[in-house]
Amino acid sequence: MNYQSQRVAKPYFIAALGLFVGQIVFGLIAGLQYLNGTFLFPALPFDVVHMSHTNLLIVWLLMAFMGAAYFIVPEEAQTELYSPKLALITFWVFLAAGAVTILSYLFVPYTQLAAMTGNAVLPTMGRGYLEQPLPIKVGIVLVALSLLFNVTMTLIKGRKTSINFILVGSLWGLALLFLPAFYFPQDTVKASFGWWWVVHGWVEGDWELILGALLGFILIKMTGVDREIIEKWIYIIVAMTLISGLVGIGHHYYYTGAPAYWIWLGSIFSALEPIPFMLLIAFSFKTLLQRRREYPNKAAMLWAMGTPIMAFLGAGLWGFMITLAPVQYYIHGTNFTAAHGHLAFFGAYAMIALAIISYAMPLLRGRIANSMVAQRWEMTGFWVMTTSMIGITLALTGAGIVTAFLQRAAEDPMGFMQVQDKARVFFWIREFFGASFFLGLLIYLRSFFFAGEYEYANEMKQALSK
Numbered sequence: 001m002n003y004q005s006q007r008v009a010k011p012y013f014i015a016a017l018g019l020f021v022g023q024i025v026f027g028l029i030a031g032l033q034y035l036n037g038t039f040l041f042p043a044l045p046f047d048v049v050h051m052s053h054t055n056l057l058i059v060w061l062l063m064a065f066m067g068a069a070y071f072i073v074p075e076e077a078q079t080e081l082y083s084p085k086l087a088l089i090t091f092w093v094f095l096a097a098g099a100v101t102i103l104s105y106l107f108v109p110y111t112q113l114a115a116m117t118g119n120a121v122l123p124t125m126g127r128g129y130l131e132q133p134l135p136i137k138v139g140i141v142l143v144a145l146s147l148l149f150n151v152t153m154t155l156i157k158g159r160k161t162s163i164n165f166i167l168v169g170s171l172w173g174l175a176l177l178f179l180p181a182f183y184f185p186q187d188t189v190k191a192s193f194g195w196w197w198v199v200h201g202w203v204e205g206d207w208e209l210i211l212g213a214l215l216g217f218i219l220i221k222m223t224g225v226d227r228e229i230i231e232k233w234i235y236i237i238v239a240m241t242l243i244s245g246l247v248g249i250g251h252h253y254y255y256t257g258a259p260a261y262w263i264w265l266g267s268i269f270s271a272l273e274p275i276p277f278m279l280l281i282a283f284s285f286k287t288l289l290q291r292r293r294e295y296p297n298k299a300a301m302l303w304a305m306g307t308p309i310m311a312f313l314g315a316g317l318w319g320f321m322i323t324l325a326p327v328q329y330y331i332h333g334t335n336f337t338a339a340h341g342h343l344a345f346f347g348a349y350a351m352i353a354l355a356i357i358s359y360a361m362p363l364l365r366g367r368i369a370n371s372m373v374a375q376r377w378e379m380t381g382f383w384v385m386t387t388s389m390i391g392i393t394l395a396l397t398g399a400g401i402v403t404a405f406l407q408r409a410a411e412d413p414m415g416f417m418q419v420q421d422k423a424r425v426f427f428w429i430r431e432f433f434g435a436s437f438f439l440g441l442l443i444y445l446r447s448f449f450f451a452g453e454y455e456y457a458n459e460m461k462q463a464l465s466k
């Protein structure tokens with residue numbers, strides 16, 4: 001870390017981790033409600049818990065991406081951030097907006113919230129991930145504009161690197177792709193187009209570019225491999241993402257009332273979407289093999305190497321399994337989709353967020369790496385969370401297959417609730433791995449409190465005396 005203003009990233013990272021804990025608590029409650037339909041009812045109905053779980057996910061990931069931008073852009077541009085003060089104000093505004101949103105979900109019935117916040121004037125509420133009331137959505141746009149202004153001005157006054165161009169460019173894309181959230185016509189076919197442009201445009205387009213830029217940055221820093229080599233990889237990954245992802249969005253138009261040619265276009269192009277994820281794996285491991293130094297932060301290296309593998313499994317493999325039109329005919333909207341959603345979001349975006357936090361936090365706390373004791377806690381957290389997420393994914397995949405066979409493809413289809421009952425064992429397994437995921441998260445968080453100066457100083461002394 002070379003610039004004072006990079007410090008503004010710290011509150012973003014800390015808040016991201018706090019909100020992550022909240023997300024998982026709601027996940028556990030939602031999982032229990034699958035097992036006991038009246039658990040915490042009517043205080044916390046399932047829809048409210050679900051909405052809180054998914055919205056907290058998006059908010060903590062955005063917090064982490066924003067922190068990453070404030071950390072990386074000045075470093076790459078070799079200059080101080082244009083306005084650290086604005087970045088801090090933006091942080092508090094965003095945190096307050098996130099808190100108000102979740103509290104309003106918890107304490108105000110959703111229809112009443114919609115009536116209170118002007119949804120009748122400009123309807124935007126109700127679609128998954130985009131449930132926020134109108135004033136909050138406007139607030140999100142203002143926060144994004146403030147971030148964009150700050151990092152773009154920094155980019156303009158400093159050194160211009162490819163990593164910075166891709167990062168700042170994809171943050172612009174992130175903000176622009178939020179705008180279809182304000183397009184919610186009565187016609188449900190048209191409305192679902194607008195919804196997919198945000199959700200798919202983010203996770204299978206723009207955020208993949210952010211992922212590439214963040215991974216590229218930390219690998220340059222940790223391996224010492226030439227920037228030119230890494231940048232070439234990132235360009236190819238960006239190109240493949242855009243080629244496959246833009247038309248690949250057609251995999252959401254199959255049986256929705258959109259023109260029938262999307263069955264072909266969506267199937268063919270989305271089948272190419274795993275390619276950029278494969279390239280990410282090849283790129284990271286090649287870079288690791290060519291490394292010029294042993295970076296002392298082993299935990300950050302573990303996150304950086306784990307991310308492309310888990311992203312490929314969750315997005316590439318689990319996405320591919322449900323993407324062809326004839327498969328989706330049977331599997332659409334089952335727990336197979338939720339299996340894919342969990343592994344993809346965790347493997348790609350939660351893990352890259354944790355990778356950059358792992359790399360940057362010790363630097364923000366004035367040391368190159370945490371003590372080995374702390375790193376061991378962190379790496380244990382990595383393994384427990386990662387294997388638990390694989391367990392959650394397999395359980396949901398099982399539940400999805402039960403639905404496909406008993407309800408969708410059966411000669412004599414069973415009713416929805418009967419099928420849910422048949423899949424019950426998988427919901428138990430999901431909850432078991434959910435609890436172990438939570439344990440893994442606590443172990444991970446413990447590493448922050450372990451990073452005592454005392455151990456660190458001792459280890460350095462030992463290393464020096466060798």
Ligand code: HEM
Binds near residue numbers: 034341
């Ligand atoms: C970083 C970790 C996690 C991520 C990224 C994540 C992500 C998601 C996403 C994207 C959805 C929406 C799925 C969809 O609509 O298809 C969801 C729903 C859900 N998640 Fe998680 N989740 C995580 C952890 C957990 C944990 C630990 C549990 C606990 C058991 C859990 C339980 C649930 C439940 C029960 C739902 C509702 C599924 C439904 O609508 O039927 N999640 N999660």
Ligand code: HEM
Binds near residue numbers: 274333
């Ligand atoms: C990291 C990247 C990705 C993330 C985070 C992600 C996440 C998600 C989530 C959360 C959903 C459920 C949306 C909902 O209905 O609530 C979904 C649906 C879907 N995803 Fe992905 N996805 C990613 C990449 C991919 C890729 C690369 C493919 C194809 C190869 C793919 C194929 C699909 C399909 C076909 C659906 C719709 C399933 C259905 O109709 O039920 N996804 N994705």
Ligand SMILES: [Fe+2]
Binds near residue numbers: 200252
């Ligand atoms: Fe998609």
